[in-house]
Amino acid sequence: MTPTPAADGAGPVHIRKLKLTDFRNYAALALDLAPGLVVFSGDNGAGKTNLLEAISLLTPGRGLRRAPYGEVAREGGPGGFALHAALDGPQGSFEIGTGTAGAGIIGEGGRRVRINAAQAAAEDLLDWLRVLWITPAMDALFTGPAGDRRRFLDRLVMAIDPGHGRRAQDYEKTMRGRNRLLAEGSRDGAFFDAIETQMAESGTAIAAARAEMVGLLAAMVGRLPDGPFPQAELALNGPLETMVGHAPAVEIEERFRVALAGGRERDRAAGRTLDGPHRSDLVVRHRPKSMPAAQCSTGEQKALLVGIVLSHARLAGEMSGDVPILLLDEIAAHLDAGRRAALFSILEDLGCQSFMTGTDAALFSSIAGRAQFLTVDHGSVWRS
Numbered sequence: 001m002t003p004t005p006a007a008d009g010a011g012p013v014h015i016r017k018l019k020l021t022d023f024r025n026y027a028a029l030a031l032d033l034a035p036g037l038v039v040f041s042g043d044n045g046a047g048k049t050n051l052l053e054a055i056s057l058l059t060p061g062r063g064l065r066r067a068p069y070g071e072v073a074r075e076g077g078p079g080g081f082a083l084h085a086a087l088d089g090p091q092g093s094f095e096i097g098t099g100t101a102g103a104g105i106i107g108e109g110g111r112r113v114r115i116n117a118a119q120a121a122a123e124d125l126l127d128w129l130r131v132l133w134i135t136p137a138m139d140a141l142f143t144g145p146a147g148d149r150r151r152f153l154d155r156l157v158m159a160i161d162p163g164h165g166r167r168a169q170d171y172e173k174t175m176r177g178r179n180r181l182l183a184e185g186s187r188d189g190a191f192f193d194a195i196e197t198q199m200a201e202s203g204t205a206i207a208a209a210r211a212e213m214v215g216l217l218a219a220m221v222g223r224l225p226d227g228p229f230p231q232a233e234l235a236l237n238g239p240l241e242t243m244v245g246h247a248p249a250v251e252i253e254e255r256f257r258v259a260l261a262g263g264r265e266r267d268r269a270a271g272r273t274l275d276g277p278h279r280s281d282l283v284v285r286h287r288p289k290s291m292p293a294a295q296c297s298t299g300e301q302k303a304l305l306v307g308i309v310l311s312h313a314r315l316a317g318e319m320s321g322d323v324p325i326l327l328l329d330e331i332a333a334h335l336d337a338g339r340r341a342a343l344f345s346i347l348e349d350l351g352c353q354s355f356m357t358g359t360d361a362a363l364f365s366s367i368a369g370r371a372q373f374l375t376v377d378h379g380s381v382w383r384s
């Protein structure tokens with residue numbers, strides 16, 4: 001399917017129309033959206049985050065809440081949900097649809113994806129649309145489990161290199177296969193050899209893509225002016241990633257394969273694979289304070305995270321000419337007036353479509369006339 005040719009000066013990809021059917025607290029909603037800053041305001045529990053979640057589900061994965069698909073279907077509805085978006089961007093106009101058709105029809109936990117009316121795999125969405133988000137749950141990103149930071153980093157990589165999603169999926173699939181063999185107590189050497197060869201290949205590619213992203217991002221973060229969003233120092237803590245750049249990929253791949261083969265007994269005892277990029281961590285430090293991010297105050301951690309995401313958006317813009325759509329949940333409430341103003345101005349400068357939520361529309365008063373303001377009220381949305 002080819003998109004309609006791009007209009008001159010189409011700008012970054014943005015959602016022009018969004019439709020929700022039986023999604024969370026929305027029975028049926030159709031929204032016309034502006035290309036730049038969009039503010040959703042409303043009371044607690046009104047459905048603001050649900051709108052961001054719907055947009056996040058236009059990319060692969062389970063969205064910004066990582067909720068099972070069964071949970072997002074409207075309670076009291078027919079059992080499935082549907083999302084539909086019409087988008088414009090440098091590659092022209094295109095349409096994305098996704099949803100579940102109710103239990104049993106497409107298999108448990110699955111969802112269907114359509115791009116320009118043709119059935120597609122969820123990973124294909126990355127060829128069309130990249131979305132990044134910051135949510136209140138990510139306040140614990142630097143203090144919480146390494147898995148959250150890996151997922152965050154992988155999302156940053158995917159927003160520039162769509163192939164990363166497929167590589168990560170291949171790696172996960174083969175690792176689950178190896179874990180199954182370990183759990184069954186299998187000693188089928190040929191089977192292990194085949195799986196470990198595949199894991200070494202995709203695992204090394206994942207490590208290389210992450211290392212490249214961290215390098216690029218570290219350079220971009222270093223270009224942030226000293227001020228509202230502190231510079232972060234970024235590094236990777238993983239056996240494969242630390243080798244990247246110091247050895248040819250084939251050598252890293254072979255070392256990983258040998259390590260996996262040599263670790264079978266240890267992994268059998270542990271009941272899972274202990275070596276590989278699924279154990280790596282993204283290490284973040286607050287450069288001006290020369291302190292691990294985890295030791296910084298909540299506000300400082302938030303500002304660091306915002307700085308990283310904004311730097312990434314700029315990087316994506318410079319590398320691909322397209323800036324991801326940003327979903328910034330309750331961000332204004334966490335920033336002081338100076339940082340808020342800086343955030344708005346950087347977002348406008350980036351030119352990307354940015355969705356922000358808040359219970360208090362007054363926090364956005366400085367962008368009145370420069371943003372689309374929408375009031376969210378328990379299942380309906382109208383222009384403020």
Ligand SMILES: Nc1ncnc2c1ncn2[C@@H]1O[C@H](COP(=O)(O)OP(=O)(O)OP(=O)(O)O)[C@@H](O)[C@H]1O
Pocket residue numbers: 023024025026042043044045046047048049050051071072073074075359
């Ligand atoms: N599957 C579902 N079916 C119907 N309603 C749901 C479903 N899941 C969640 N909800 C409702 O959605 C509402 C929460 O929406 P959301 O989290 O978007 O609120 P919010 O406006 O972001 O609130 P806050 O400002 O408190 O963060 C709640 O009222 C919740 O009961």
